[in-house]
Amino acid sequence: MLKSLFYIFLFLFSGEAVRYFFDLPVPGNVIAMMLIFFALKAGVLKLEAVKPASDKLIKYMVLFFVPYGVGLMDFVDVIKANWLSLTIAAVASTIITLYVTAIVEQKLEKDG
């Protein structure tokens, strides 16, 4: 567990370092996510070496964003003033996204 946690943080730190030195407008953790994927793919890193920590992190990921949700309490005014446009934009866009993604995949699969 400790070793796998070490690897996760090693990649996270590398991702942040890449972002810092190249001054990229992409989050360091997203760069780290890609780095760890390619390391696994290239066989530099074994799945068993990171799986214990990564499984736990995925399992409890929802817990980690609870404090952000609680932060909503400071923005009650913003929500109150915009709840209708927020709801319509989010719901309509989600339906459009679901449909477009699904229809493209279904069409391409059939043709392919």
Next chain:
Amino acid sequence: MDELYRQPVFGVFVTLLAFYVAQAVRHRSKSVLLNPVLVAVSMIILVLVSFDISFEDYNEGGEFLTFFLGPSVVALGVLFYEKFNEIKHNFLPFFISVFTGGMIAVFSVVIIAILLHAPDVVTRSIASKSVTTPIAIEVTQILKGIPSVTAGVVIIVGIFGNAFGPGILKLMGIKSKHALGTALGTAAHGIGTARALEEGELTGAYSGLAMCVNGILTAFAAPYVTEWVLKLMA
């Protein structure tokens, strides 16, 4: 001595307690509206408001938990690797669908929000609404929106996709299980993926992978797309 609730342990303790209770509630009832995050957040806000404790004080502890969102995104890369083998024979159609859907997700939400005259800061906060919370929040920070609004909308979108996604898609004539999974992961991230897993192991794999791919795409493209549309429609 400082007030007890100002110590970091308070925020951590309250969050763990609320989350534990919310999970217990989930075990008793399968209703999507009883989403553990939604229930936990509501309970914590209720406690803070009742005892007149500020978010700032709560977050002395809360931010210790928030910190783990960073390593969680790295863990998504590991999940991505695990699922990749299951779909690599079908990767190109899959990638094109996620790319198209992911771009439409950002464009449509930004355009609709502008048409509804939402303030700039709100539009910036919901541009990344389709991707997993840790990435969505990073995008909002780049766009100078309000991360908490993002967190709220992302969860609502996930619950909506989870509850109604499969029904809507069937109604619209989608039959492919792969298409269902890809759409749920692209539009409704992890909470949508939870539903895709109920539809089957392979549907879940497509969904999980779609969530990872769209997360990466959105992290790169959403800040540019949003600024561009905002400027164009100003």
